[in-house]
Amino acid sequence: MALKAPRGTADLYGRQAQAWNSIRQAAFDFFAGYGYQPIETPTFEQLDVFVRGIGEATDVVGKEMFLVNDKNGLDRIAAGEKPGAGEQLALRPEMTAGVCRAVVEHNLVPPDATTVKLVYAATMYRHERPQKGRMREFHQIGAECLGAAEPSADAEVIVMLMRFFKGWGIPQQSMRLLINSMGDDACRPAFRDKVRSYILEHADSLCEDCVRRADTNPLRAFDCKNAACQAVLVDAPQITDELCEDCKTHYAAVKALLDGAGLTYEEDPRLVRGLDYYTRTVFEVQVTSGLGSQNAIGGGGRYDKLIQEFGGKPTPGLGFAVGFERMLMALEAVGTADFAVAAPEVFVAAVDEDMRFEAFGLAQKLRDAGVPVELDHQRRSLKSQFKQADKSGALFVVVVGPAELAEGKVTLRTLDTREEQQMTLSELIVCLKAFYRQ
């Protein structure tokens, strides 16, 4: 049987691999302008990092985890026992929990520290039903800002994200920025209770999932895809009516800063997001065409309790993640996905077998001088090397032949004009470097 990539995964090669490289690099560069530094954490963590971080009652943890057992864990399972905490691992479904685990473990935000800002680009794993824009392995680019409680931090993160998308050519009018406040420990419990009561009062008209969640995670009902449920939930209590004074003030300040930055946004009191760590500000960026139902290209929010949950000192935090696959589809929809795979524009060709050694050495010298170079590794004839150069999109061929070499020279041939010029190695380097500076 032919071997295939697992369901819900995709190989990235050619244009798409180039796109991932370009977009992640651009994110690292762009976010660095706001003070973000790279972080990498393991692809798998102790299961508990996600259970405690994201919440057991979320779909991401309750239904979509890829579980991994280490050798000791497997031995225990074989013996009919439960794996120990450190033996039960899971592939990361998102990065925030792992980053916060690392922040606590390495004390990256000591009490007197200024804000710590971290950026990452990595693969995530969720055992979802695959469909357009929904994969089991996908790529995220994300940012986490730790130690900043002020509304200006929320606004900065949102503005940075929107400018990043805009910088890639997604026009403002093709995006919807949804924002909400989820409240905090002071006001959310009462709101949850109200939603729970509302669900139970309307149990006859709601789907089983919504009713079942009334006790575990009632706010998830707002994310139910069932149109009948949504119709019933239109009249459910809204968090914005229930916010305490502090949360109300915080939310108002975030909005004022977004207004000041000239950002258009929509307040969506039903935006609850699928992860339990959020407090106060949450946001999501959707695109209006090209993606179908999986139209969120990024989302995030504040998580002021998460570091504490992992045993750290109270430390506010917030961040977002962008889905690379969905962002690429959005770029394709607006026609700005220009990710041609570029081959070196200089090809070094050996006139005959004896010249291969010299051609190999010359290619290294040119590369050392910063000129991108390709050469033949298939023992092709000179004619085929020219053809290969042409096919690869090269602009120049540097021909290494015995007669010129005896005079310390090579021939530079410009492929489209067929012009040829003999020159020394130092002249060649000056000539090619001048071309690349144009």
Ligand code: HAM
């Ligand atoms: P999230 O909304 O679960 O948030 O994921 C962020 C983005 O990842 C989504 O907007 C979407 O573009 C992409 N995404 C999610 N699931 C899939 C999937 N199955 N296939 C393809 N793309 C997907 C988080 O992950 C949070 N950690 C964001 C965050 C950071 N909040 C605070 N800090």
